[in-house]
Amino acid sequence: MTQSTTARAGRFHQGRLSGGRPQALDAWRVTTDDADVAARIAGLLGGEPQPNGGGSGGLAYEVLTSRESVRVLLEGPDAVAAHMVLWGSEGIVHECDGMEFLSPEEKRGQPCGCPPLLADRKLAARNGRGPMPSVDIAFQIAAEPKLGTFHFMTSSWQVAAQLSELMDALEQVGGPAVCDLAMELVVYTTKTGRGVCYRKPVVTVLGSPDSVTPEPPPTGEPTPAPAPPAPGHGTRPAFETTTPSTPDSSRLVSVDAILLRRAAQVLGTGDHQETVIAALSEIVAGPQQAAELARLREQFGRIAAIAEQALRGRDSIT
Known part of the structure; x- marks a missing residue:
């Protein structure tokens, strides 16, 4: 799984650093080095451009958007790069594709020894004995592709578990694919009765650009019948339509x-x-x-x- 070398316009994030501590967000955060891109992101997705105080990659600007779901364009399966990485005190000590080593160079192509089952890999990583997923998704914002290529990078095991389905869906489209990149709300109760609430990244392939309804404008711009927002989120009402005085x-x-x-x-x-x-x-x-x-x-x-x-x-x- 490879990606094009198109220059990056910016990155999407699920969190930031606040006062030196990690902070999870309920909507996408976008960072960029381009002030014009930051201003346009704010116009498309809400929020205000500001100096990047969230500590991600040294990019100059950040926008804390109001959107937990963004419609994007992925250029087929090559838009997704995924591997497994174990970091040590001096850098990467194990990098593989789940079957063979990718690095260090002297081990490249040799069996990596990772368990075949994802659950066993997760347990090994939790115990510090195995690598974690490293997934990089490259995309353009469907409402304005000319802004450039953005990236979302995640070590989510849930994303890793769905990679096969995502790649198959992108392959079936057979070209640029319209997708929803969402931060989906997950709520459950543990065995001890403790409530847990978090957001997981989800990529939903919708189809080719010719077959998918354009994304609705940001909330606050009236429209007679916008497409529905992505489900499963807890920060906005279930409907954001503007009803005409004599509805159809x-x-x-x-x-x-x-x-x-x-x-x-x-x-x-x-x-x-x-x-x-x-x-x-x-x-x-x-x-x-x-x-x-x-x-x-x-x-x-x-x-x-x-x-x-x-x-x-x-x-x-x-």
Whole structure:
């Protein structure tokens, strides 16, 4: 898995350093050395350009965006570079592709000895005996590809576990692929009863540029029927549509039905009511609980009304 040598416009991050301590974020952070790129990112994704105080790679500017999902373009499977790395006090001591060494040079091409199962590799890495994933995803922002190539680098085991599916999906598109790069909210309770809430990176391949609806503009720009936001996140309401004074009911039903289906896939729910309840539960576990819960309750009323419209339309046809 290789990447082109196109100059990097910047990087996407899930966190930053604050007061010397790591800080997880609920929306993407973008760093760049180009002031014009920083200003354009802020215009596309929200936030304000500012000096990079988050300590990532020495890039001059950072933008703390308001978006946890961004529609991007990946130039096929070659846009993803992945390997396994174990660092020592003097640098890399083990680098492989899971089967053969990539470095040091004297071991290149020899069997690396890593376990075949991902769970065993994870355990070895946790005990300091094995390498961790190192995944680099190169992409352009779909709304403005001319900005250049951005990179997202992660050591997430969840991303590593999904690499095969991602590569297959990119291969099937057969060219540039439109994808959603998202920070998906994960909420669960441990065996000891402790609630855990974090965001995992997820890349969802949507299709070719000719077959995918363009990304909606940032929140706050009115539009009669934007595409639905990515599901499974707990920092914004489930809907961000602007309803006309005389709404087209068929259009509303279509947009919301798509959103509910996508939410159900992410949440693993079987019907609309269960999907809404699960989404509410995730919001309660996240930040800004009261405000977001109240806004979701308002949207629940819309879901009920839209479902009633859809059922009436079906009954009139049958």
